[in-house]
Amino acid sequence: MTKDLQPDPSVIGGVPEAPFAFLPEPVALFTRRAGRFAFLAQTSRLAPYLTFLSDLSELQARLAKSGPAPVIAPEQLARAKAAQMPPVDRASLAADPALDQLLTRLCEGAARITMPEPARLALEAVTHADPGDRTWLLQNALSGEIPADSAAPHLFASAAVQIYLARLAASLDAGNLRKIGTGICPCCGGRPVSSLVTSTPGIESIRYGVCGLCATQWNEVRIHCLACGTNKGLTYRSAETTEATVKAECCRECHSWIKIFYQERNPSLDAVADDVGSIGLDMMMKETDLKRAGLNPYLTGY
Amino acid sequence: MNIDLSRRSFLRLSGAGVAATSLTAMGFSEAEAAEAAHVRDFKLATMTETRNICTYCSVACGIIMYSKGDLAAGEKAELIHIEGDADHPTNKGTLCPKGAALKDYVKAETRLTHPRIRRPGSDRFEEITWDEAFDKIARAVKDDRDANLIEKNAEGVQVNRLTTTGFLAASATTNETAWATWKVVRSLGLVGFDNQARV
Numbered sequence: 001m002t003k004d005l006q007p008d009p010s011v012i013g014g015v016p017e018a019p020f021a022f023l024p025e026p027v028a029l030f031t032r033r034a035g036r037f038a039f040l041a042q043t044s045r046l047a048p049y050l051t052f053l054s055d056l057s058e059l060q061a062r063l064a065k066s067g068p069a070p071v072i073a074p075e076q077l078a079r080a081k082a083a084q085m086p087p088v089d090r091a092s093l094a095a096d097p098a099l100d101q102l103l104t105r106l107c108e109g110a111a112r113i114t115m116p117e118p119a120r121l122a123l124e125a126v127t128h129a130d131p132g133d134r135t136w137l138l139q140n141a142l143s144g145e146i147p148a149d150s151a152a153p154h155l156f157a158s159a160a161v162q163i164y165l166a167r168l169a170a171s172l173d174a175g176n177l178r179k180i181g182t183g184i185c186p187c188c189g190g191r192p193v194s195s196l197v198t199s200t201p202g203i204e205s206i207r208y209g210v211c212g213l214c215a216t217q218w219n220e221v222r223i224h225c226l227a228c229g230t231n232k233g234l235t236y237r238s239a240e241t242t243e244a245t246v247k248a249e250c251c252r253e254c255h256s257w258i259k260i261f262y263q264e265r266n267p268s269l270d271a272v273a274d275d276v277g278s279i280g281l282d283m284m285m286k287e288t289d290l291k292r293a294g295l296n297p298y299l300t301g302y
Numbered sequence: 303m304n305i306d307l308s309r310r311s312f313l314r315l316s317g318a319g320v321a322a323t324s325l326t327a328m329g330f331s332e333a334e335a336a337e338a339a340h341v342r343d344f345k346l347a348t349m350t351e352t353r354n355i356c357t358y359c360s361v362a363c364g365i366i367m368y369s370k371g372d373l374a375a376g377e378k379a380e381l382i383h384i385e386g387d388a389d390h391p392t393n394k395g396t397l398c399p400k401g402a403a404l405k406d407y408v409k410a411e412t413r414l415t416h417p418r419i420r421r422p423g424s425d426r427f428e429e430i431t432w433d434e435a436f437d438k439i440a441r442a443v444k445d446d447r448d449a450n451l452i453e454k455n456a457e458g459v460q461v462n463r464l465t466t467t468g469f470l471a472a473s474a475t476t477n478e479t480a481w482a483t484w485k486v487v488r489s490l491g492l493v494g495f496d497n498q499a500r501v
Contacts, residue, residue, distance in 0.1 A: 015394040045336040116329025125316030133312040150318035152327040205388035221389045235372050236349040280341040301323030
């Protein structure tokens with residue numbers, strides 16, 4: 001009876017705090033994505049491309065569990081923390097021999113995937129590229145700045161970068177990540193591919209930005225532009241109906257737009273696969289004066 | 303994009319060199335064209351999401367109001383849904399039964415949108431203008447105050463109390479509105495005053 005009772009308001013609260021970030025689990029991530037691409041391919045006019053990307057994602061899943069996982073040096077972690085910067089320093093990775101080897105293995109694996117002639121030509125060029133060209137490809141893929149005239153070779157380089165960054169991110173502790181800024185990945189500083197309004201029990205309707213590079217998901221307050229951070233003049237456009245599961249979050253301030261997926265309507269939605277699958281929305285948005293802000297190396301040119 | 307000269311041979315080998323989408327560059331232009339043809343006749347529907355605070359009580363829960371159409375672009379907007387704002391620290395997306403029924407409150411046919419009066423002896427309300435309403439309220443308050451203001455208490459201290467009129471103000475107001483309400487009400491000497499600052 002002499003127990004020291006302390007007030008505990010949490011027992012009557014009941015609504016959990018939404019975690020700031022979810023780090024990717026690379027193998028599960030790419031496996032699920034491959035499945036989603038394959039599922040979308042069943043009914044899409046884009047089936048050949050989606051099937052190819054399903055095979056590529058499957059290859060990514062296989063590569064994500066082969067070889068030792070890359071780690072970030074403790075001194076880099078300490079330096080990033082002191083400077084309030086993201087722990088993954090993408091710029092330094094272009095010269096990382098492990099990433100270069102991963103690209104080699106990805107090219108070997110991709111050679112067994114069915115693909116059209118132009119894609120195969122690009123793959124062979126990447127496979128036989130000299131070190132300078134490979135570094136150039138990786139640099140662009142790492143920065144998310146893909147030249148408009150060479151989308152194909154960069155697609156393969158980006159696929160390798162996605163595996164590498166997701167594995168690096170997976171080695172971190174999500175509890176140590178801090179907000180860097182609106183629309184900036186707290187793990188690698190990358191731009192989001194799209195954002196998901198989650199249906200996860202307890203944190204329903206919370207929005208997470210999904211990094212287009214390392215696949216980390218981080219909490220972003222809704223009705224804020226992920227490109228410029230404003231909450232003024234945002235509209236949500238979708239094809240034909242306002243009941244859509246994917247919408248274009250459009251910003252009048254910075255004239256850009258980015259996709260937002262409502263997982264409450266469909267929990268299977270994948271930030272990357274469904275981004276490609278909903279390319280129709282990109283085609284419609286291309287007719288407007290807004291430019292796409294979502295970073296997806298599978299949709300260069302949109 | 304300024305392309306380095308040394309990249310030229312690589313770009314030629316990789317089949318690159320002209321600006322193209324991923325799909326075209328990878329040889330999937332047929333599928334891309336099929337999708338483009340499919341969406342050609344589609345129209346973009348626009349929805350706006352607006353943050354606000356529930357009007358009911360002083361807990362001040364965050365809400366998101368969904369409306370069809372874009373008011374800022376000159377379109378007519380129609381409210382279609384209201385839900386709790388999951389980002390709001392007070393209610394984290396939850397709403398009480400009153401808050402959950404907010405849309406019906408907005409859309410209610412019986413919603414009060416004009417001042418109305420039920421005159422003595424009448425069995426129904428009729429609409430009046432704001433000017434008329436203010437005049438009537440001012441007249442009633444003035445008459446009551448002239449008749450019933452208590453200027454001094456039993457000890458002869460100046461108190462200026464008006465105990466025969468009460469005032470109930472809204473809860474969903476800003477600090478500034480609450481301040482102005484307080485000043486107006488107290489300057490009349492009203493003591494029966496509540497800002498409905500409770501559930």
